[in-house]
Amino acid sequence: MKKIALVLFAAGALSACNQKQKTETVAANPQFARMLDQYYEGSLKLYPLGATYIGDNRYNDQLPNDGSAAYISTVKKFSQQYSDSLKNYDRTALNENDALSYDVLKDQLDMNMEGLKYHFEYLPFNQFYALPLTIGQLGSGTGAQPFKTVKDYDNWLKRVTAFSVWADTATANFRKGMAAGLVLPKALVVKMYPQLLSMVVKDPKKSLFYGPVNLLPKEFSAADKKKITGEYESAILNVIVPTYKKLGEFLQNEYLPKARTTSGYSSMPGGTDMYTYLVKQQTTTTRTPEEIYQTGLKEVARIRSIMDSIKNKTGFKGDLNAFFEYMKTDPRFMPYKTPAQVLAAFDDIHKRMEPNLKKMFNVTPKTPFEIRQTEAFRAASASAEYNQGSADGKRPGIFYVPILDAKTFNTTSGMESLFLHEAIPGHHYQISLTQENTSLPKFRRFGGHNAYVEGWALYCESLGKELGLYTDPYQYMGALGDEMHRAIRLVVDVAIHTKNMSREEAIKYMMANEPASEQYATAEIERYMAIPGQALGYKTGAMKIRELRNRYEKKLGAKFNLAEFHTQVLKDGSLPLSVFESKMDNWAGKQ
Incomplete structure (x- = not known):
């Protein structure tokens, strides 16, 4: 399994290969390219953790309150804005590369808009996929969050303050889920609160979040080292520990008794529809469960x-x-x-x-x-x-x-x-x-x-x-x-x-x-x-690639070249499987 960065953008390809084999006669559309670039930049602002993970450090001090009604509204407006922008372009008038970008962006925006129909924010985290765990990795000093300059250290303190606000919203959303019958299984909740309560310490030096202090660069001045150490000890005792303690005790004392004894989504109101959406999102197909x-x-x-x-x-x-x-x-x-x-x-x-x-x-x-x-x-x-x-x-x-x-x-x-x-x-x-x-x-x-x-x-x-x-x-x-x-x-x-x-x-x-x-x-x-x-994505994707290889080996016979097939699979990067199959069929048809 690839260690996944929290980025919501699709992937790309082989520039040398594209230039070598380019058969397109339509020029790239500069206005369309600007729109794609604006979408990317806007996405980084909406998902600053994703920016941190890919090494873009402009938003390392930010952590949006992504469970709040205001944030969800912003995401909806952002997705609608670019859905409307796409309608200004005639896909058939775009070159092959731009047409693929069109298809990828449309799929992404449609998927995001559809997901907003469901209250996934009522299940804000679990034992496996959780911002409280990600914050621990980032704050340890050995993760993607950089701690090389004084500004880096200041950035992290701002992110920690925002995490405290995020945790309060997560608790409120868990409560909304309890009222609506959208709750996690007890078997998961009993794994979650020990993870959170393990972050509760009395001595800041024993906290995972003290890691950056232990790693203070030698070139920092004595005054900066003293200031940062004091600020980090204060943040650990006054912000981080209380946040994890409150969240952990809420899950243990208030949420666990209301958690469900069932294992699957279908036991919740609207859960079958939620799961069907997730299957579509994760497999990028229209295959039914x-x-x-x-x-x-x-x-x-x-x-x-x-x-x-x-x-x-x-x-x-x-x-x-x-x-x-x-x-x-x-x-x-x-x-x-x-x-x-x-x-x-x-x-x-x-x-x-x-x-x-x-x-x-x-x-x-x-x-x-x-x-x-x-x-x-x-x-x-x-x-x-x-x-x-x-x-x-x-x-x-x-x-x-x-x-x-x-x-x-x-x-x-x-x-x-x-x-x-x-x-x-x-x-x-x-x-x-x-x-x-x-x-x-x-x-x-x-x-x-x-x-x-x-x-x-x-x-x-x-x-x-x-x-x-x-x-x-x-x-x-x-x-x-x-x-x-x-x-x-x-x-x-x-x-x-x-x-x-x-x-x-x-x-x-x-x-x-x-x-x-x-x-x-x-x-x-x-x-x-x-x-x-x-x-479900692993086997679904692998079977699709194998299915296409078998199809083209049979169709092309002696003209089929395995190395070239692999080049075509990889050269345009990550695509929804429906877009990928259409692209590959077009290639095979030209052989």
């Missing part, structure tokens, strides 16, 4: 059949669940002694597939790439992840691997498929090539669509054999386990939110179909309860 559910059932059966055949080829005696247990526990699958050996094994995966990568990709990123061990302070709760590099290439794309104990790091966990997804050619290729394209409007260069970004990364896992990987049956089983996990999501996410599947039933289903511990399955199922629909 039931269609996605049926696809999931078929995929689980298909992948399980392949798993059975691989198990039998190894000569293992026993059923599939026993084989899962064998792979998880047998010492032969834990050969490493040090973290360096684990990182070297991932580097070896890269080296082994490099000759085949050159055959399958004509264009590769300029952004540097590194494999690093996840820092110790966050390794216990971290998953392997990709952190994108900077658009200028100065900060590399980093594949982080958490290694708590190298001696228990299991090779059958799907190391090869994990590298293909998180690193190369998955997130590193797609995101870096997108950011490097300076010829596209900024709103398409930064951010992305869940189904496209995660769909591409999951599709890349399916390239293992073509890249010379998955020759070991246990590595292939690891890859199948990863694919099965995404197929299971299609079943349980929809079943939880439309078919009254309980949390416990979903956990049981997951454990029966993949090598997942109860602790892992519980965390995953609670994630789907907290952010409905998000987990």
